[in-house]
Amino acid sequence: MEQFMVWYVLDSIISPDSDTAFSLISSTYNLKFVLWYDTDHYLAPGDRLETSDDGLIVNGHVQNLYILDVSTFRSDYWRKLHLYNKRCPGNTTSASLICDYKQRCRVKKCPFIPH
Template sequence: MEWFIKQAVVCSKTGTAFAIASNLRNLNLILWYRGDYFLQKGNTLSITSFGLIVNGKTRNLQLLHVFSFSHSLWASLTQNLDCPGNTYPMIRHCPKRPGCLFKHCPYGAMLPHQ
């Protein structure tokens, strides 16, 4: 089944991410996942017997939970995540990097003054 990523955010405190995925039948889900790839708006996610494929490439993603989409749940998630990249995706230097659990920033930010 093919899913289209509509929005995505990360949680620097847990090293996990959330994404809204929609299929052709307009079913919307919230994916909570961890992995070596950050889903972004516009990505295509395919679920196959070989694993999760993003834009035609197999990616090491672990789905932790899948929620039925609700505006209130998504709003709660996005309001309680403190990653500056969620609000400013073009961030270059991040003051939260020292405490962030991502080895590499999903938004490409570096430590301040690097």
Template sequence: MQWNIENSLVCPVTGTGFSVAASAKNLKLIIWYNGDYFLNTGSVINITQNEVLINGEPGDLQVIHAFPYTEILWSTFARYIDCPGNEDPMLLICHRRSLCKFALCPYGARQKRPE
């Protein structure tokens, strides 16, 4: 089954991600996951009998939970998950990197150097 990622958030407190995934039949889920890959908007997940492919490549994606999509639930996640990159994916410097559980920022931001 193929799932297209329509939106994503990361949670720096838990080191996990949340993504809205839509199937060809417009079934939508919010996937809460952990893994070595950040699901960007436009990413494609293919689930086969033997493997999970992310953008055509094997990926380590551990689904923690899948929620039925509702706009209210997604808006709640977006409101309360506090990561500067969720609002500005082009962020270069993050003032909160020292508090983040991600070893590397999913958005590519660096920690501000002390002056």
């Protein structure tokens, strides 16, 4: 299996209204992109992504990640994503992960609570 590119997840945002997520990724050459994807597999900060002939490898395991879009990173856009999705406590730096948005959240499997 030939490895093509290595990326690291710097930050991730859950969109509770759309059951999707955004992850800020960076290459070893400091190229930064934003992935918009379905939340079936959440990419946490620190995750290592590799592209290969077999698909996307996350932390050494091939993952079926449904990517909706990839865009170049812009700090103003990333800040707006954070502000718009602040209803999800997992998107904040607070120590408490008590979710007040649970009744309206569309995320099927919350990555911030144990299952």
